[in-house]
Amino acid sequence: MRQEQVLFIVFMGGLLSFIFGFVFQKHLPPPKPTIIGVDLGTTFSCVGAFQAGSGERLVFHPEDNKTTIPSIVAFTPTGILVGREARRQAEVNPENTLFDAKRFIGKSFSGMERDKLQAIYPFHLVRRSNGSINFLVKNAENTPYGSPIPQNIPLPSLPSGQKQDLTTLRLIAPEEVGAIIISRLKEAAEKELTSRFQPVSVHRAVISVPADFDQSQRNATRWAAEIAGLEVMRIVSEPTAAALAYGVDKEPGTSLVLVVDLGGGTLDVSLLRKRNGMFWVLGMAGDNRLGGQDFNRNLKLFLGNKLADLRGGKPITDPGDLQRLSEECEKVKIELSTIHEAEVNVEIEGEKTYNLKVTRDDFEMVNKMLFKRVLLPIDAAIEMGEIKHSEVDSIVLVGGSTRVPRVRELISGHFGGKEVDTRVDPELAVTIGVSIQAGVIGGTWPVPVSAVELPMKDGKISKIQLGTDEDDL
Structure with missing residues (x-):
């Protein structure tokens, strides 16, 4: 048989295999995800994967049927506690x-x-x-x-x-x-993937980092994942991951995307230019002491004073009582994002359970000055990018604290009433984005477009820090 005939047969065989797979792929069992997406956050962490075939974005549940886990680790005489278990005993075991x-x-x-x-x-x-x-x-x-x-x-x-x-x-x-936190995320992913498929063992991950992380910080994050038994296939910046979750990469042409990431402990603002699936950062600014924890702290002070009045001027000092008050503040903050009045129930050891009402107006009043600080890094990032506010095409919200209605109102009003993009759960946006990247690397179908990150225009990582007492740290 002549060489030309052999090549023709090989070519036709490959073509027919491709056509067969394309036509009948919907009838085939989808391959199980082999790479997970990890968002190792300052205050909360999360893990997900991309489901081949259906394109479903899976977000797993590390504990208590919750999709996020507090980034807290406690060392106790009975072992290591992670997440909410660690947080619940923080007041009585602060040094560990x-x-x-x-x-x-x-x-x-x-x-x-x-x-x-x-x-x-x-x-x-x-x-x-x-x-x-x-x-x-x-x-x-x-x-x-x-x-x-x-x-x-x-x-x-x-x-x-x-x-x-x-x-x-x-x-x-x-x-x-x-590594301890990532290990818990890895276990959750393996458990839920195993419930969907046959036993699954996960050894690879895509992980997110802040856009301003330098090479040393990126390498250290990679090492944390490796200690947890994961090979890091790619590191993706958090604003790029969020933009992927919102589908910005699929929009045609060139656009300017403002990513506002207000989490539990930090505010990070990134101005991205997107063109044909490629992203590069035009400006970054942030406040590394502004987030949901600060909102909680002011609410805790407000409620603590009210409880002291009910107790004849006696402040709360017992660590266990303070911990219960902290947990109530977190719960009430979340509730006030959807309702206008919530009930606070705080058990004081040796006394009774005190019941208080708190309104959204109360919450906004005690955090009025913090809310105003949200706008400062936004203006700084836009100034750094040398554009006008009116040139921003879309505003993407990331981080659980962007659920606070007043935060959304302020951001929208700052851009002349421009609607902010809330299609994706802001707390899960980064996880979904890195999971999409994990699916791309894993060769899933349908294959989404993989984002390419380019350096800032001067080739350096530069970020303006505003509104903190630790600017020189």
């Missing part, structure tokens, strides 16, 4: 309950910077010789995490008794905190 690890991951700090940060956090920060920060905790000596304390590292002042037995103390790296 770690949060905000993402703020430290892959970064180095001076001694002065470490001292300023220590004033903010209840757990102990230890600066290593390379400038990185570790967390000093008890109850980690029998876990796979942490390292013994080197003799040459200066320790912070410890409560009475801890200095005498350093063997019970360990230094936990921020990457290890991230």
Whole structure:
């Protein structure tokens, strides 16, 4: 048989296989997802996958039938607690309950910077010789995490008794905190994928990071995933992931997209230019001390004063009582995004359960100044991008705190009443975006367009920080 005939037969065989697969793919069982999308957030984390065939975006439930898990890890005498379990005991175990690890991951700090940060956090920060920060905790000596304390590292002042037995103390790296959270997300994904398919073991992931993360921070995030047993196939910036979730990449032509990401602890604003599935950042600004936790803190102070009045001027001081008040504030904040009045029930140990009414007007009043700060990074990002407000084509909301009605009203009004895009659950937008990218890499069908991220026009990562007392950190 001549070579030309062989080549023709091979070509026709491949063509017929392609046509057969295209025509009959709807009758074939869809392949199971093999790559997950991970959003390792400052205050909440989430995991998802892209379902081949149907194009369904799967978001998994790490705990309590919730799609998100608080990014909190606690070391206790009975083991490691993660998420809501860790948060529920934070007031009674503050020195061993770690949060905000993402703020430290892959970064180095001076001694002065470490001292300023220590004033903010209840757990102990230890600066290593390379400038990185570790967390000093008890109850980690029998876990796979942490390292013994080197003799040459200066320790912070410890409560009475801890200095005498350093063997019970360990230094936990921020990457290890991230790894513990990612491990919980991985377990949730495997469990739910197994319930849909045959047993599934997940070993690969696409993970998101803030757009302004430098290479060191990106590498540290990759390491956290690797500790959790995941190979990172791609790292995607959070604003790009959010734009993918909203389908911005599929819109024709060129457009300017403003991504406003207001989460539990930070506000990040990114101005993107999109053209034919490619994204590049024109401007970034943020406030690293503005988010849902700050709204909760003001509401807690407001309700604490009301409870003190009901108790004859006696403030709440018991850690357990304070923890219950904190949990009620989080619940009420969420409720007031959909209703105008909510009920607060706070049990005071040894007394009774106090019942209070709080309105949306109350919530907006106590957070009035914080809400105004939302607009400052928006203006800074637009100025950095050298455009006018009227040139923004779409406004994409990300982060659970953008559900707050007053936040949406302020942003819309700042752009002359322009409608903000709320088609996607803002708390899940980044997860959905990285899951779509995971589906692309995994070769699923129908194959969505993969986004390509380009550097800023000057080739550098640059972000303006506004409205904080820690601008020099």
